[in-house]
Amino acid sequence: MTRRPSRTGASRRDFLRSSVGTSGALVIGLYLPGCARHSIRRREMAEHAERTGEFVPNAWIKITRDNQIIFTLDRVEMGQGTMTSHTMMVAEELEVDPGSIRVELARAERRYDHDQFFMQVTGGSTSVVEAWQPLRKAAAAAREMLRKAASAAWNVKMSECEAQNGAILHKPSGRRAAYGELTEIAALLEVPSPQLKKPDQWKVLGTPLGRLDAPAKSDGTARFGIDVVVAGMVNAVVIRCPVIGGKPRAIRADAARAQPGVSGVFPIRNGVAVVADTYWRARSAAAKVEVDWDEGALSGFDTESFRKELAHRAEEFGKNVRDHGNVDRALASAATKLEVVYEVPYLAHATMEPMNCTAHVSDRGCEVWAPSQAPGLARELIAHMTDIPFDDIVVHNTLIGGGFGRRLAQDYVAEAVDISQRIKKPVKVVWSREDDMQNDFYRPQTYNVLKGGVDAEGNPIAWSHRLVAQSIFGQIGKDWLSAMMPDWMPRVAKLMMGRSGARMFKTSVLTDGTSVEGAVEIPYAIENLNVEYVEHEPGVPVGFWRSVGHSENAFVVESFIDELAHAAGRDPFEFRRALLKKSPRNLGVLELAAEKAGWGKRLPPGVFRGIAQHESFASFCAQVAEISVKDGALQVHRVVCAVDCGQVVNPDIVEAQMEGAIVFGLSAALKQQITFAGGRVQQSNFHDYAMLRMFEMPRIEVHIVASDESPTGVGEPGLPPIAPAVANAIFAATGHRIRRLPIESELANVGKIR
């Protein structure tokens, strides 16, 4: 069928030199495209091909002589769909069936650093955004090199060589060569910078391709971090202080040491490690260890007094993060004035796979297997805490059983490395659910004073928002990393914070974008508007929780705009619509959600609607929730969601992410809070930190706005509108305004409503 070029690399190279007129000079060329760290030195590419027969034109793509196409995924797969979406981008430009690509998970390597975060990190709903140009270009370049290789081998015009389904076809002669047959020639060529396909040429992108990881996740073969097994491995658990940040003062462990399989009980930085041959033996023995704790700074921390502290701080002026017009004057002249307080609680991530990590520190270096959103940070951390040369540290990434921002922190990695270093064996550390829930980096609790005014015609003329909250970035700089490692390298702290963080700390302005995001960029045309931020730091560890600041601020903003609509006697949808004339994408999703939900049309008796819209991560999302409240019990029946995330890589994954974010947001809005008493987290497992379950699941309908804009994030933007949409529906149903989350406790607090 096909004439195979000669099998030996040397003769191929000789052949190519003569046929395409290149000389020995070609192997000293260095290709430096826009994204230099993903490129490979041309000499290395050629020598690698000569040695292995593999064509490796960049950091992501490898084609073997036996025609395997291997894509190295450098963003983690934690359910959000990178394995499928990124493979689709490669498949499209490389002209191969996505199902024929073997996906490998990248280790931590600096060439996979994130463009904005300067480190190998998956977060911020950025994975598709960031890969969109360079990854498609890398695949297109590989395709062009294969075409050129075929044209050289066959001595025909390149324009007659077409890439098709993993092979190059020369139509005039009917000759065909699978990519694997062209690897060694292609590896000698210059990496070009080709044009990308136009959307009307797409065969893969934009289609609802089934998730590539679905089969392995349906038959039990998918391997997560917790499933890692290493030869000679032992298991460890860590007994943690009931107060976060506490340290062991004295240990009585004789009974535990006498348990079967137990090989060690010893203090580590953040607790007491119990090592045994199996997890269960370590866990059972841990119950027999007695520890005296130095409870540390959070001893005595209490949620009720913390609320009062926040309220007290709200009496101060904050930093102006947005200010235009004259709010005081406008409020004084308003026909109707409102002044209210909104509060949201701390929240845990509660990923289904508890934190875990397997580490092996040996004389030869350190090898780690971690379900981490930040393998790059893990590697930097290990280099610092062990003095092992950076090059001798290998961090393997695994499938992740839910991230939601929790796995950006690397505390569980540090702990496993610490224990392995001490016992000089490979060790797997698995957290209990209680460990996980009580030692999180929580979504901050916030306190918000809102003032607003509408004039006699029902137009909003004043908006004032004073927000009191902890700063995540403030903690990263001061405590987050130092909690893992006391003398944290400033470089890493700076890298972790990214550009905005670094700038923030340099100028000491210290207004954390993640605290005020969603509160600052209000799209509504209100002439007099002021947003102030008061940073208040009680020392509770805080972190990035799906949609971060937007998760709390959208609830506040979209609830309060609803209050103003009702104060003005206007329909909440029409009220927003009139204020969004200069924000077409916000308006687009708002109108689409309203239309699909049948806004204004009659509902079954007892069912009421609420609406909300919010922009986050450069995507726009609006939701209409249909609910009923019977004897104080809330049921959410239906959620209609409209999303504008630019061009769509895979509409089914976009829908799934909207569905997932709505459920995640509903669980939080309805049920969840982390509270403290005596410094202790009062929630411990799924009975007191509840998740939405099947019987509570609303019908969710997702509508995607057709768009030519570049793709934007989808992992998080579906979350912010759901809490206010539901709260606004509750107001429509009961006349009771929800100003504090979670809703179920709030409904219980106010007693029976209508």
Next chain:
Amino acid sequence: MTVSHGIVFKVNGTEQTVEVEPETPLLWVLREQLGLTGTKFGCGMALCGSCTVHLDGQAIRSCVVPIREVAGRAVRTIEGLTGPRGGPHPLQKAWVAENVPQCGYCQSGQIMSAAAMLAERPLPSDEDIDAVMSANVCRCGTYQRIRKAIHRAAGEMAASRGGDS
């Protein structure tokens, strides 16, 4: 705590003998002694269903069942789940067809719960699904797709039974 000598039980049709403390939960025997890691640890308190397996055909939470209670009985895990004629279970095919999994961590347990339900109620109503599947938590929020996939599998199983007669 003593090590029991040779607890014998069947896993996915094969007889296994394990030497562990009799209080060891079945979950950890499956995962650590037998290398069957498709069954997951989620809560340790029978609250989330990630560890669901079949014990003599009934869906149980293996994180709270001590191995001594399993002696002489038959366990089926996700690795041993098959359709009526061998091969993947119709639920597993439906899970792929409906693109159910996101992170996928809870899905072994979801599928095992659904499989036990279908064995008893071949054509479950939405209320049946609510009653049984509410014991399984999915943090990624795939419930709507799980419901669709169960109906799809039930429909296909019914059609294939019809074909037999």
